[in-house]
Amino acid sequence: MWSAATPLMGFPDEPAHTIKAAAVVRGQVLVEEGTSFGHGVHVKVPDYIANLHGQGCYKFDRGQAADCAPLVYADDTYTNIGVTSAASYNPMYYWLVGLPTLVMSGAPAIYAMRLISALFCAVFFAAGFTALTELRRPQFAVLLAALATTPMVLFLGGGINPNSMEIAATMAAFSGFVVVLDNWRNTKLVIPALATVAASTVVLANARQISLVWLLCALVAGVCSFKFRRTMQVFRDKRVLIAVALTVPGTLLGLLWTWIASNGPANVGVAPDGIASPHPDAPLYRGFMIMLDRTYDFFPQYIGVMGWLDTPVPELVTLVWSALMVVALVAPFCIRPLRTWTGYWVSLAMLYIVPAILQTVLWRSMGFIWQGRYTLPLVVVLFITVGLGLRRLRFADKGMAVKAARVIFWLVGACHALAFVYVLRRYVVGISELANWQTLFSSPHWQPPLGWLVLAVLYLCATAAGMEILFRYLYRGQSLFKRFTAKRSLRGGPRDRTASQTHDSPAGSDVSASIK
Numbered sequence: 001m002w003s004a005a006t007p008l009m010g011f012p013d014e015p016a017h018t019i020k021a022a023a024v025v026r027g028q029v030l031v032e033e034g035t036s037f038g039h040g041v042h043v044k045v046p047d048y049i050a051n052l053h054g055q056g057c058y059k060f061d062r063g064q065a066a067d068c069a070p071l072v073y074a075d076d077t078y079t080n081i082g083v084t085s086a087a088s089y090n091p092m093y094y095w096l097v098g099l100p101t102l103v104m105s106g107a108p109a110i111y112a113m114r115l116i117s118a119l120f121c122a123v124f125f126a127a128g129f130t131a132l133t134e135l136r137r138p139q140f141a142v143l144l145a146a147l148a149t150t151p152m153v154l155f156l157g158g159g160i161n162p163n164s165m166e167i168a169a170t171m172a173a174f175s176g177f178v179v180v181l182d183n184w185r186n187t188k189l190v191i192p193a194l195a196t197v198a199a200s201t202v203v204l205a206n207a208r209q210i211s212l213v214w215l216l217c218a219l220v221a222g223v224c225s226f227k228f229r230r231t232m233q234v235f236r237d238k239r240v241l242i243a244v245a246l247t248v249p250g251t252l253l254g255l256l257w258t259w260i261a262s263n264g265p266a267n268v269g270v271a272p273d274g275i276a277s278p279h280p281d282a283p284l285y286r287g288f289m290i291m292l293d294r295t296y297d298f299f300p301q302y303i304g305v306m307g308w309l310d311t312p313v314p315e316l317v318t319l320v321w322s323a324l325m326v327v328a329l330v331a332p333f334c335i336r337p338l339r340t341w342t343g344y345w346v347s348l349a350m351l352y353i354v355p356a357i358l359q360t361v362l363w364r365s366m367g368f369i370w371q372g373r374y375t376l377p378l379v380v381v382l383f384i385t386v387g388l389g390l391r392r393l394r395f396a397d398k399g400m401a402v403k404a405a406r407v408i409f410w411l412v413g414a415c416h417a418l419a420f421v422y423v424l425r426r427y428v429v430g431i432s433e434l435a436n437w438q439t440l441f442s443s444p445h446w447q448p449p450l451g452w453l454v455l456a457v458l459y460l461c462a463t464a465a466g467m468e469i470l471f472r473y474l475y476r477g478q479s480l481f482k483r484f485t486a487k488r489s490l491r492g493g494p495r496d497r498t499a500s501q502t503h504d505s506p507a508g509s510d511v512s513a514s515i516k
Helices: 014-024 052-058 091-097 106-132 139-148 151-157 162-182 187-205 211-224 228-234 238-262 284-293 295-303 315-334 338-366 372-392 400-428 437-442 452-474 494-504 509-515
Strands: 040-046 079-084
Touching: 014 040, 014 052, 014 079, 014 091, 014 106, 091 106, 091 162, 106 139, 106 151, 106 162, 106 187, 139 162, 139 315, 139 372, 139 452, 151 162, 151 295, 151 372, 151 400, 162 187, 162 211, 162 228, 162 372, 187 211, 187 238, 211 238, 211 338, 211 372, 284 295, 284 338, 295 315, 295 338, 295 372, 315 338, 315 372, 315 400, 338 372, 400 437, 400 452, 437 452
Parallel strands: none
Antiparallel strands: 040 079
């Protein structure tokens, strides 16, 4: 639904990645000498693809609706020169996403490319959540993974950009890995999780050059979340060794591409104005210190700054998610012994240090280019480690805990829907200084496929369904949409109170029994 609700080229860097995908499926894989000019590499693609940069008339101006963008015609297919700054990226993702352009054209082909990318993200998120359910006492881990699936994560999953698949694959790799470590005595029980780790490893090795860094961080966090002896025992298991062997060819291909790209012609001739500010004489430590100083400034981008970093979600959404995230991040400081939270401490340290190091490497050549979405793989890993540490506590599934959870779930679901409708408003009529919600109904300037109202209703239904499924999983026998049909009589007799207590009593004894 994010794929349909966002206008063409409304995702960050989407034109460059779309042009790259169309070029790769047409055999233009390597960057050749003499093809890099100005702000990117020149490739031969259909004209409707080559001119996608012209769709960005609304970028960086959230008061401008998306109706200013020219139409993308299906018959505009003669070959033209397109410019992409993603030419050195690994071709795997682009080959898959670019396939619709071989059999379709125009706007439908681009939407189909988005849907393929979204499908792959959905597969890895599904694999990651499914793996977490195989943990012993999995409720906290599943809950914290759901918290980490912010509106920004879902938004990125709808666009053409390998960053989205990178987030999903890192989540799946980490989830599968910790499940294997948790079931170290009998890995036969978690073969699907093991397969998830293997598939995610190959994908991350062939997503972006930086993706292997996130994979390494996820593996380190997983090892630190358990006793080291358990890790050594797992890597002696024949099933684990087979899975590792299966990942070797794909990983080597990814490393080979990284070497080819680093030794090939320049990918971009000039740093784009307004995005990168080269500082050739600046000391490296300055870039490192700036990143450390801005670590928590990126948190709004973890929650939701849509479009080309020009559309932050409403403050209510940011406040709700910030509050829940702060509670999750503070919880390890309140539960002893602190030494059992090693995985969390290591993940938190990596959230500080690793992006700072990576930005420092690029400081002199490209300036300060880091965005919060680049760090989202580490953010997802961090919150899942919190869930792993909380497993030593009993998951409260009765009484006030269920009532409080029901309120929080309703609030989070409403924030998901509000973020979606707010971004629709930004593109349909623009975000003006004056409230213009009524203009959405009276005079919309731009409409996505199916219309904004239909998409909003579908998104609300999908969000409600997801929240209901998660709530029923965590609180067995309970429903998020519980209807209070038992009303007190005017006399307030005990009969009504008994009915209410019976209706409120959770049928979650099987969860308590499994925990015991």
